[in-house]
Amino acid sequence: MTAQTTTPTASHYSSAHVDPAAQVADAGFVPVQTRSERPHSFEPADFDAPTGREVNWKHTPVAKLAALLVDEPGDTDAVTYGLDAVEALLEPADGNADTYGEFFRPEDLPSALAWKHGPRGLHIRVPAEAELAEPVLVPIQGTGADKRGFGQILIEAQPHSRATVVLDHSGSAQYAQNVEIIVRDGASLTVISLQRWDDDAVHAAAHQATVGADATLKHFVISFGGGVVRVNPSLELTGAGSEGYMYGLSYADAGQHLESQVYLHHKGAHTKGDVLYKGALQGESAHSVWIGDVLIGPDATGTDSYEANRNLVLTEGARADSIPNLEIETGDIVGAGHASATGRFDDEQLFYLQARGITEEEARRLVVLGFLSDIVQRLGIPALEQELLSAIETELAEVQA
Known part of the structure; x- marks a missing residue:
């Protein structure tokens, strides 16, 4: 049975702004330092426009994302979806709008704008007990670098179902995107996000997932193309015995900026998580950014978790920023650790x-x-x-x- 919620109301909103550093100067507040403390809101007005000094923006070329920071509707034809093979799994656009926001909460301005301006209607639901033999491929084609758009996708695996969904981005656009992923109890879901954009594309995406009891999610971020690609996945292991695997691969060429800020929250008991991102860089000013945050909550007893990032720099002039973070709020765990390494051959x-x-x-x-x-x-x-x-x-x- 699908849990339904109403469209988020004002009670869901946070009055905090995305720039806590400014609040320090004005009111003496302590800046947000950890991913778990970041403010959330569905209202774009609750977020200041980033300047590049904020903790979640300081490694990002903010100026190149300028078009995705403006509170105005986007072009409805900025991207097209190839959905022929997915139609049997799509819910009616007007029948399940309330399911959007069951878990998703924007944590930055592009995500809040995508929530406000992005159309709802691409709701992929895998039926309970179903086991899909073939991957569900969703081609997402940008229609031009001068196009500015917003999008929202909801992927829902009903109890004890099994499926793989591939989001394949190509072409060019300036595109802000929210992807909400709900894995119900006992389900097993793989979500693969491919960024094979043209060199002039700009893509800012927020992926947020919740995993139920004894369920499993494998989440991949594969970035090869695009001028600026910022895909930030967040995964909450909500149910007891849930498992989450977050994998990433990037290959940055000259002038490219490929970024992922990864968050894994162990909330339920006896959960298991594994984060591994690898990247290669070549060419002048090729830049990759990986920030990994793992939170083991106070009720996440019996947790087993590990995160790692590895980067291989192939030429002079390329740069990889890698920052792992780990918070543990219970002493009753199986194990937890993190690692980061960047080097040449x-x-x-x-x-x-x-x-x-x-x-x-x-x-x-x-x-x-x-x-x-x-x-x-x-x-x-x-x-x-x-x-x-x-x-x-x-x-x-x-x-x-």
């Missing part, structure tokens, strides 16, 4: 391969493929895995040319 690996007759160029190719394929192989979709490995090969050919 391992000379010992290259020497080992070259000593066996492999050329330096081929050795470098094998090292990068081995490094990134760890994430690719977790997708569980052979055709997509091969596409991404081919894309990595193409990127490597460019750096070696």
Whole structure:
């Protein structure tokens, strides 16, 4: 049975602003330092426009997101959806509007604007007990770099269902997007967000998910294309025995900014979480940002959690920012940890391969493929895995040319 809620009212709104640092100057307040303390609101007016000094914006090229910070309706044709294979799972646009916002709460200005201006109607519901043999592919095509749009997607896995949903972004647009994910008790859902935009695209997305008792969510963020791509996933393990796996892969070229701020909240007892993001960078001013926050709440006894970020810098001029954070509010856990590493090629690996007759160029190719394929192989979709490995090969050919 689906839990329904009413459209959020004013009682849901926070009066806090997104710039607590300004409040410090005005009223002596302590700035928000952790992801769990960030304010939430459905009202864009409750958020100040970011300046780049705020804790959640200081690594982002805010000026390039300017079009997504204006409280005006977007172009209705900024993106098109290819839904032929999804139609059987779509709920009527006017029948389940109240389900939007059951869990989702915007935590920054682009997300609040997407809530206000983005159309509701793309509600993908996997029926209870259903097991979908094939992935549900949702192509999202940008119609032009001069187009500015907002979108909302709701993905709901009913109890004891199993499915994979792929959101495949391509083309170009300036696009702010909210993705709400609800995994009911006993369900198993995989959500893959592919960013294969053109080089001039700007994409700011907030993914928020809740996972019920004995349910599992695997969430992937795969970013290859786009000028500025900021996909921030948030996952709450709400039910006892729930599991959440958050994986990411990025390959940043010259001039690209690829960013993810990841939040995993262990709320229920005996939950399990694993976060692993990997990235490669090449070219002048290629930039990746990963901020990982894990919160183990006071009732999350028996938690087992780990987060890690690994980055491989292939050329001079590229930069990777990596910041892991861990909060633990109970002493009764199985284990928790975090790690971050950014570096260049391992000379010992290259020497080992070259000593066996492999050329330096081929050795470098094998090292990068081995490094990134760890994430690719977790997708569980052979055709997509091969596409991404081919894309990595193409990127490597460019750096070696």
